[in-house]
Amino acid sequence: MEERELINMAQSGDQLAFAKLFQENYSFLRRYLIKVTMNLDVAEELAQETMAKAIEKIKLYHGKAKFSSWLISIGTNLYIDQQRKMKRSRNWERQEQEQMFRKIKWQMESRNEEWNDVLTALGKLAEEVRIPIVLKHYYGYSYDEIGEILGISSGTVKSRVHHGIMAVRKELKVDEGQESHRL
Numbered sequence: 551m552e553e554r555e556l557i558n559m560a561q562s563g564d565q566l567a568f569a570k571l572f573q574e575n576y577s578f579l580r581r582y583l584i585k586v587t588m589n590l591d592v593a594e595e596l597a598q599e600t601m602a603k604a605i606e607k608i609k610l611y612h613g614k615a616k617f618s619s620w621l622i623s624i625g626t627n628l629y630i631d632q633q634r635k636m637k638r639s640r641n642w643e644r645q646e647q648e649q650m651f652r653k654i655k656w657q658m659e660s661r662n663e664e665w666n667d668v669l670t671a672l673g674k675l676a677e678e679v680r681i682p683i684v685l686k687h688y689y690g691y692s693y694d695e696i697g698e699i700l701g702i703s704s705g706t707v708k709s710r711v712h713h714g715i716m717a718v719r720k721e722l723k724v725d726e727g728q729e730s731h732r733l
Contacts, residue, residue: 555567557611579597583596596629604624679710680714
């Protein structure tokens with residue numbers, strides 16, 4: 551059966567026709583989305599979401615472009631929307647985190663407790679990097695112990711600690727040979 555016929559039938563509510571369109575276009579769409587997202591799981595989710603959206607909007611398809619191009623358009627727009635939401639979420643989380651760090655710093659300083667530039671720099675790191683550094687350099691855990699606590703290999707812990715310390719040093723503008731700060 552020709553694609554245009556299947557589309558007409560799907561637009562009339564024929565679920566089998568849509569299933570056939572789905573079958574013919576899904577792997578093509580999924581491969582495209584893998585290249586766009588560079589993430590198999592995200593590509594799979596987007597492909598499924600695209601097909602669900604196509605079912606919902608099938609009556610809006612007018613045949614000006616190939617059906618596969620229409621699906622790519624839907625999938626691309628869903629991905630762009632997803633990225634925008636994630637960016638807004640990350641910005642909001644970063645603002646929340648900055649506000650929280652200012653509050654913690656103020657509370658600690660008002661009680662004459664230790665707060666320094668190193669803690670401020672640590673606060674700018676991702677949790678997955680900050681936690682191993684705090685466990686290693688503030689609480690003295692070994693790389694193996696930290697790996698056990700976090701459920702990751704000791705090599706991953708070493709890498710995160712190393713890269714995190716380099717980021718803190720860069721933030722504090724500390725040279726490799728200079729040891730004015732604990733890190």
